[in-house]
Structures are given as structure tokens and as C-alpha cells.
Amino acid sequence: MKVKDLRTFLSDRGLVCTGCQEKSDFVRMAYQYRSLKPSGSEEKRAIPAKKFWEAWADIAQAECEKSVKLRSNEPTTEPFKSVCDTIHSATDSYFMQHGRKVANQLKKTPQHLLQTSFKDIYFEAGSHLFQILSDFCLASPAAQKKCQSLGTVVSSMDGECGADFKKWITNVGIENTNPMYEIIDTRDDL
Numbered sequence: 001m002k003v004k005d006l007r008t009f010l011s012d013r014g015l016v017c018t019g020c021q022e023k024s025d026f027v028r029m030a031y032q033y034r035s036l037k038p039s040g041s042e043e044k045r046a047i048p049a050k051k052f053w054e055a056w057a058d059i060a061q062a063e064c065e066k067s068v069k070l071r072s073n074e075p076t077t078e079p080f081k082s083v084c085d086t087i088h089s090a091t092d093s094y095f096m097q098h099g100r101k102v103a104n105q106l107k108k109t110p111q112h113l114l115q116t117s118f119k120d121i122y123f124e125a126g127s128h129l130f131q132i133l134s135d136f137c138l139a140s141p142a143a144q145k146k147c148q149s150l151g152t153v154v155s156s157m158d159g160e161c162g163a164d165f166k167k168w169i170t171n172v173g174i175e176n177t178n179p180m181y182e183i184i185d186t187r188d189d190l
Helices: 003-012 023-032 052-070 080-105 110-117 119-137 141-146 152-154 165-173 176-183
Strands: none
Touching: 003 023, 003 141, 003 152, 023 152, 052 119, 080 110, 080 119, 080 152, 080 165, 110 119, 110 165, 119 141, 119 152, 119 176, 165 176
């Protein structure tokens, strides 16, 4: 590892190596705190007592409403309410269809997908995909009008909006984290 990587490792755990000048100093401290978990992963996320698609439909609606508020609008007014409700319904339908398909192919249940999807990296990536979808649907009055159609939102979820939910569901099913980091790396706030 490079010194830069070691610094990142330590900062992820809320540590600073004061007085460290040589690489060996950083290595020593990193080794000393190797069992310490990164700060963000310490809190356990509660898994709702819902089906995979119902839980994520609620998250999709929450992300949509958050995007509406970021644009200084009220999520209870039209057309924003219709757009967010359509995203909720589309997510419910899309995740039911593809979640069951992936679960059956992998000889798992949708409950397994729900549990995996609520782990840190999968949850962050999924939430980010819904931010992308919400931004796509709220971008302009024309987009808002289009996204009041269930069919348009469902087809957008296949990658048209820049977020491929089918790939995300598959990677949650096989518990592949690498694509999740790629999704998160596309965030603007990093």
C-alpha cells in the first residue's frame, strides 16, 4: 500500500497519524488499528418487515421527495406528487419482477435480496441509483410529464436514465460489491 492509501485507511476509521513521517509509521498504526471498523459501517441499518420490492419502493419515493425538496419545491404539489407516486409504483413492479427472477435463478428468496440490499455498500449504491432516476424525471417540465407514465419510468430503469437497476439487482443477488463502488464513484458529492 502507498502512504496515500494508508492515510485513507486511517481516516476512514476516524484516525490521524500525527508525527508519522515514514511509511513504516503509517503501516505500524494501520496494523495496530486493523480490527477497527470504518466509521460509516458501525451503525446497523434496520431491515424493514416488508418484501424486497415494497421496501425499495418506499426508498424510491423518499429519494424522489428529497430531490423535489432540493429543487425548492413541495413534494405534495402536482406534478411532483404524481412523479414520485409513479416512481414508487414503477419500483414496486420492476423490483418484484426482476427481484423474483434473480432470486429464483440463484436459488434464493427475495428476503435474501432484501437483507443483502440493506448492507452498507449495496444500500448506498441503490439509493444513489434512485437519486439519478429522480433527477432524470424532475429535470424539466417535459421530463416530469413523461415520468407520470408508469411505462416510461419502468423503461428508464433499464438504463435510459443513466441508472441500470437490473444490473444492481443482479449484483445484489450474487453479492458482488465491485459494481457498487463504481456506482458510488459517479456521485457528485465525492
